[in-house]
Amino acid sequence: MAGGAEGRDVIPDFSEKFQKDFETLLKWRRDVRRFKQEPLPEGALDHLLQLADLAPSVGNSQPWRIVVVDSAEARGRIIASFEAENEEAARTYSDDKALAYRQLKLAGLKEAPVHLAIFCDDDPEQGHGLGRLTMPETLAYSTVSMIHTFWLAARAEGVGVGWVSILDPDAVTEALQVDAGWRLVAYLCVGYPEEEHIDPELERARWQARTPLASRVIHR
Numbered sequence: 001m002a003g004g005a006e007g008r009d010v011i012p013d014f015s016e017k018f019q020k021d022f023e024t025l026l027k028w029r030r031d032v033r034r035f036k037q038e039p040l041p042e043g044a045l046d047h048l049l050q051l052a053d054l055a056p057s058v059g060n061s062q063p064w065r066i067v068v069v070d071s072a073e074a075r076g077r078i079i080a081s082f083e084a085e086n087e088e089a090a091r092t093y094s095d096d097k098a099l100a101y102r103q104l105k106l107a108g109l110k111e112a113p114v115h116l117a118i119f120c121d122d123d124p125e126q127g128h129g130l131g132r133l134t135m136p137e138t139l140a141y142s143t144v145s146m147i148h149t150f151w152l153a154a155r156a157e158g159v160g161v162g163w164v165s166i167l168d169p170d171a172v173t174e175a176l177q178v179d180a181g182w183r184l185v186a187y188l189c190v191g192y193p194e195e196e197h198i199d200p201e202l203e204r205a206r207w208q209a210r211t212p213l214a215s216r217v218i219h220r
Helices: 016-028 044-052 072-090 095-102 138-156 169-176
Strands: 064-068 114-121 160-164 182-191
Touching: 016 138, 044 138, 064 138, 072 095, 072 114, 072 169, 114 138, 114 169, 138 160, 138 182, 169 182
Parallel strands: none
Antiparallel strands: 064 114, 114 182, 160 182
16 A cells, blocks of 8 residues: 555554564664774765664754764874773772773774764754753753664664763864864764674673663652
């Protein structure tokens, strides 16, 4: 059937197989730290970003600003920020925990073929302020929604994503010379995974296991 009632879109049929495949996708969406240096095919990144741009946003503001970090100089400054902040973080733990922390693989900055810095425009003209007068942070939440959409789209095509949060946002903003009104939300490494695991790396390293959902659901 090519169409429904006049002026209406046809509702898609999300089959039971699709639903199971989607559940599998969620289970296999991992935070990747180990990347092959193999580049993505031409046009693949643009396609994934087009899918990510379908994400919802408060007031239809689309506040995300995506910087593709290609230059060796900019990447070098990002890596330097990570190394400095990572060492500072290690010092906050006791000796035994600090040793375990330093053994974790927390970034794929030197291996991943694609680096994306995702910013949020904290005062976009688009959207005319709708829905964010009392909760302006919904702009950042919308940006995270876009990131998760990108993540799932990438995973569905065999591409891995790693979110690097051990960075100085001011250093990243300065290194990339972006608008001062933009706020760093995420720095993503993107590429083909070197290895595939259904369980999180932090769980395999015995840093932190997942906990039951019931411990986080509250009824009032």
